[in-house]
Amino acid sequence: MSTTFDKVLVVDFGAQYAQLIARRVREAHVFSEIVPHSMTAAEMKAKDPIGIIFSGGPQSVHVEGAPSIDPEVFDLGIPILGICYGAQLLASMLGGTVEATGRGEYGKTNLSLTYKSALLADLPIGKEGCPTVWMSHSDSIVAAPPGSTITASTAEAPAAAFEDSAKGIYGVQFHPEVAHTPGGQEILKSFLHNGCHARSTWTMTSIIERSVQNIREQVGTGHVICGLSGGVDSSVAAALVHKAVGNQLTCVFVDTGLMRAGEGEQVEETFRRQFEVDLVHVKAADRFLSNLEGVSDPEAKRKIIGETFIRVFEEAASDIGEVNFLVQGTLYPDVIESGTKDAAKIKSHHNVGGLPEDMQFDLVEPLRDLFKDEVRAVGEELGLPEEMVWRQPFPGPGLAVRIIGEVTAERVGILQDADAIVLEEIRRAGLYTEIWQSFAVLPCIRSVGVMGDARTYDYPIILRAITSEDAMTADWARLPYELLERLSTRIINEVAGVNRVAYDITSKPPGTIEWE
Numbered sequence: 061m062s063t064t065f066d067k068v069l070v071v072d073f074g075a076q077y078a079q080l081i082a083r084r085v086r087e088a089h090v091f092s093e094i095v096p097h098s099m100t101a102a103e104m105k106a107k108d109p110i111g112i113i114f115s116g117g118p119q120s121v122h123v124e125g126a127p128s129i130d131p132e133v134f135d136l137g138i139p140i141l142g143i144c145y146g147a148q149l150l151a152s153m154l155g156g157t158v159e160a161t162g163r164g165e166y167g168k169t170n171l172s173l174t175y176k177s178a179l180l181a182d183l184p185i186g187k188e189g190c191p192t193v194w195m196s197h198s199d200s201i202v203a204a205p206p207g208s209t210i211t212a213s214t215a216e217a218p219a220a221a222f223e224d225s226a227k228g229i230y231g232v233q234f235h236p237e238v239a240h241t242p243g244g245q246e247i248l249k250s251f252l253h254n255g256c257h258a259r260s261t262w263t264m265t266s267i268i269e270r271s272v273q274n275i276r277e278q279v280g281t282g283h284v285i286c287g288l289s290g291g292v293d294s295s296v297a298a299a300l301v302h303k304a305v306g307n308q309l310t311c312v313f314v315d316t317g318l319m320r321a322g323e324g325e326q327v328e329e330t331f332r333r334q335f336e337v338d339l340v341h342v343k344a345a346d347r348f349l350s351n352l353e354g355v356s357d358p359e360a361k362r363k364i365i366g367e368t369f370i371r372v373f374e375e376a377a378s379d380i381g382e383v384n385f386l387v388q389g390t391l392y393p394d395v396i397e398s399g400t401k402d403a404a405k406i407k408s409h410h411n412v413g414g415l416p417e418d419m420q421f422d423l424v425e426p427l428r429d430l431f432k433d434e435v436r437a438v439g440e441e442l443g444l445p446e447e448m449v450w451r452q453p454f455p456g457p458g459l460a461v462r463i464i465g466e467v468t469a470e471r472v473g474i475l476q477d478a479d480a481i482v483l484e485e486i487r488r489a490g491l492y493t494e495i496w497q498s499f500a501v502l503p504c505i506r507s508v509g510v511m512g513d514a515r516t517y518d519y520p521i522i523l524r525a526i527t528s529e530d531a532m533t534a535d536w537a538r539l540p541y542e543l544l545e546r547l548s549t550r551i552i553n554e555v556a557g558v559n560r561v562a563y564d565i566t567s568k569p570p571g572t573i574e575w576e
């Protein structure tokens with residue numbers, strides 16, 4: 061089996077779709093890497109790509125300072141596919157003409173094929189007797205570069221696709237990467253296989269094999285530790301490192317007492333019993349609770365939890381003896397975004413299981429090249445339980461940021477019980493993977509109720525269920541009334557100390573997903 065991969069560079073011109081293009085290439089089993097448009101041709105060549113894709117972008121090529129590319133990229137002899145802005149840039153840099161015609165196209169558009177092109181050969185014919193594609197452009201390419209052939213046009217785009225297959229130059233004004241272009245993936249595949257002669261070796265099995273090889277080379281005979289949180293990323297990273305170096309790995313699971321019900325047991329069951337990993341399970345609930353005593357400010361809670369976690373982790377590490385490497389579950393989107401994020405701080409996300417800044421280890425990051433869906437596929441391939449691989453995101457500080465006010469053992473217990481019911485019912489309704497996150501929040505207020513003819517004065521539980529693509533924005537999930545009713549009845553009947561249930565119908569923005 062081949063563990064070498066052909067690589068395609070996706071040049072990012074500020075498109076919302078650059079990551080999507082990169083994922084589509086990988087779905088065709090070819091490795092892709094996103095690079096900035098400021099990268100020089102020499103730097104691109106050094107990466108040894110078999111093809112280059114120019115993404116779309118929000119600008120017009122006519123605007124001063126619009127993103128461009130090192131013209132020497134055209135001398136590398138590497139096939140290039142330009143998409144939307146990328147196609148316009150190709151056209152304008154290679155001697156074609158792009159005009160602000162004032163007649164853009166947005167959404168589904170009929171395409172008329174004007175020349176037989178291998179790139180467009182597999183586009184399915186729609187109801188109206190022609191392929192339909194997804195457009196989003198205001199400028200139009202009105203003349204293709206000299207030597208190129210126009211292969212398709214639309215009502216407003218005389219050169220909706222052009223190519224110079226001898227030179228390996230292809231441009232499409234529409235977006236083949238989006239699901240709204242039926243057969244769009246076939247265009248990308250044709251570019252990869254016919255245009256670039258790429259091999260389809262980027263498969264789960266070969267990703268795992270290559271990763272195992274790399275980890276072995278990096279680690280040698282050294283000892284590795286991994287902070288397990290029970291979440292997808294640290295679990296998959298640990299399973300990969302274990303496959304590579306077996307008992308040179310020790311996993312540390314710090315039970316903060318702020319986890320969901322049953323989480324510690326599942327980590328034990330999977331890693332200690334199923335995978336026979338050397339696992340240190342530090343039961344530190346009392347220490348976390350006592351450090352959190354009397355604290356209700358959300359940022360103060362996060363800071364205390366972060367610091368306590370690091371201290372507990374360091375103590376566990378020093379008990380293990382000589383440790384040279386620390387596993388981190390860094391994913392590809394974190395790598396792409398690091399250093400470019402300039403957002404205002406809304407809350408200081410604390411990632412339990414993350415890197416203590418002052419620790420002296422080399423990092424092992426086996427997921428650095430992978431998107432989340434690839435991480436999940438690797439986890440499944442490695443035999444991790446489905447509940448672990450498909451787990452909804454959970455904040456590092458755990459239930460502490462879902463108890464609004466001081467965290468006490470009693471409140472953690474109430475919230476764990478309510479949360480377990482929420483997850484059970486959401487699963488039973490078949491909504492668990494469709495919903496981004498669903499959980500219970502415990503605000504530290506009490507309200508009056510009546511149960512069995514007697515007055516109650518207990519906590520409410522707030523249900524939060526949201527849909528999202530990436531947690532940056534979110535909408536409240538339209539849960540069926542029957543499900544809300546069952547959740548309310550079960551939580552009030554089964555969780556002592558709760559007499560009321562409310563549903564949070566706030567989107568993000570203006571709310572955040574978590575309450576703190």
Ligand code: XMP
Pocket residue numbers: 362407408409410411412453454455456457497531568571572573574575576
């Ligand atoms: P917010 O509440 O900011 O959350 O809308 C966005 C996503 O991040 C998760 N979250 C955290 N994750 N440490 C984490 O590891 C944190 O401190 C933290 N706070 C929020 C949250 O669950 C959601 O998925």
